Amino acid sequence: MTQVVHAGRARVTRRQIDKFAERRDQLADSALLTLSELGYARTSLREIAQNSNFSHGVLHYYFSDKVELILHCVRRYKTECVTRYDEIVACAATPGELAAGFGEAMAATLRNEAHLHRLWYDMRSQSLFEPSFRTDILELDHGLEQMIWRIVLRYSELAGRPLAVSRSIAYAVFDGLFQQGLLKHLCGDEQAVQDLASSVENVLLGLVLVPR
Amino acid sequence: MTQVVHAGRARVTRRQIDKFAERRDQLADSALLTLSELGYARTSLREIAQNSNFSHGVLHYYFSDKVELILHCVRRYKTECVTRYDEIVACAATPGELAAGFGEAMAATLRNEAHLHRLWYDMRSQSLFEPSFRTDILELDHGLEQMIWRIVLRYSELAGRPLAVSRSIAYAVFDGLFQQGLLKHLCGDEQAVQDLASSVENVLLGLVLVPR
DNA sequence: ACCATCTCTGGACAGTCGTCAAGGATTTCC
C-alpha cells in the first residue's frame, strides 16, 4: 500500500508529499470525468486510466483500491460544491435579490455541471446499497444541507419573517426541485433550466410565514 | 427470440399466453427482490436466477436481454405504486384528515418498502446515463407526479384555499422529502419514519395560500 | 401412446473486471 510506503520512510520531503497528493487529485479528476460521463455502474478503472495520461496500473499505486479512489473523488467534488451560493448570501441586500440570485445560480449549475450532478445522485443512490460509501456521502449531504440552510436563514432575516420549515425540510425541498430539474434537463427539456430558477423563487417565498 | 416464436405459431391457446406472462412476472419478482437487495450495479442475471427457482439460462427464454428484463421489472413496480394514496384521497373528509393520512401512508411505505424505494431511486439515476431506460422511467415518474397532484389538489379543495405551486413543483417537493427520509431511515435513523410523517403535513400546509 | 411443441438445464463462449507483481524508466540525493 502506497500510504504505508510513505508513512514508513524516515524522512519525506514536503515536495514529495505534495506531488503525491497532486497526482492523486489529478487522477481523481480524470475519474470524475469518466464517472460523470458513464455513471458508477459502467465505469472501470481501465476506462478511468484511458481518460488520463497514465496506464491502468498506476491507479493502484496512488489508491489502495477502487473504493478509496471513488471516495477521494467524492471528497474532491464536495469541496467545490458546498460554498457555491455563499457569495450570493453575503452580497444580497433584499429578499428579492437573494431569491433571484439563488434561483439563477441553481439554474446555472444545472446547465453547466449537469453531468457532475447526475453523478452525485448516482453516488448517493449507491450509498443506499454500499455501506462503505455512506460515511462520506452523508457528510457531503450534510454539507449541502447546511449550505441551503444558510440561504434560507438569510432569506428569512432579509424578509423579516420567521421560517415555516426545519433545516432538513428546507434541504429536502430544494434537493427535490433540483433533481427533477436535472431529470428534465438531461431528457432534453429546453425549459428545465428556466423553470428551475422560477420554481426556486416560488418555493423560497413559501418557506417563510406570512405575518398575520 | 421467444416473442417471435409465440407470434409465429399458427394457433396459440389463451392458457399458453397467460402462462408465459405469468412466468415473466414471476421472474421479474425475483429480479425485483435481488435488485432491491443489491442495487442495479451489483445485480447479475445469475444472481437473479439464484433467487428464483430456475437456472440462469431461462432468463433468456423469457426476456430477450437484461434491459428488457429490468424494464419489465420497472413497469411491474409501477402498477403497485401509482395508486398508493388514492384511497386516502377518496375517503378524507377534512384537510387535516387528508394531510395526516398522506403523511402516515408515506411513512408506512418508507418503513415497509424501503428496499424497493431505494431501487427506484437507483433506477432513476441510471436513466440519467442509460437512454434505453429513460422512456419507462419518465413514464413512471410522470405517474407518480400525477398521484401526488391528486392529493395536493384534493387538499386544496378541502381547505378551500388556492394552491401556491404547480404540479411539477408539488411532486419535486414531496419526492425530495421522501428521498431524504429514505436516506436517513436506511442509515439507521430511528426518527426518520416519524419525521417524514410530520414533515409531509408541515409542507402540505404550506403549499396552499393563506387567505388575506 | 405417440409426437410436436414448449420449457428448462447446464455448460461454453468471448469479454471485462479489480488486483497484483515484475521490471523498466525516471527522478532524487549525496
Added chain:
DNA sequence: GGAAATCCTTGACGACTGTCCAGAGATGGT
C-alpha cells in the same frame, strides 16, 4: 555520476459478466 528511491508500464491471474446453444425433460393435443 552512480546508487537509491520513486514512478509508471505491461502483462498476467482468477473471477465474474451477458449471451448463446445443444439437448434433456415436461406438457398437451390427437
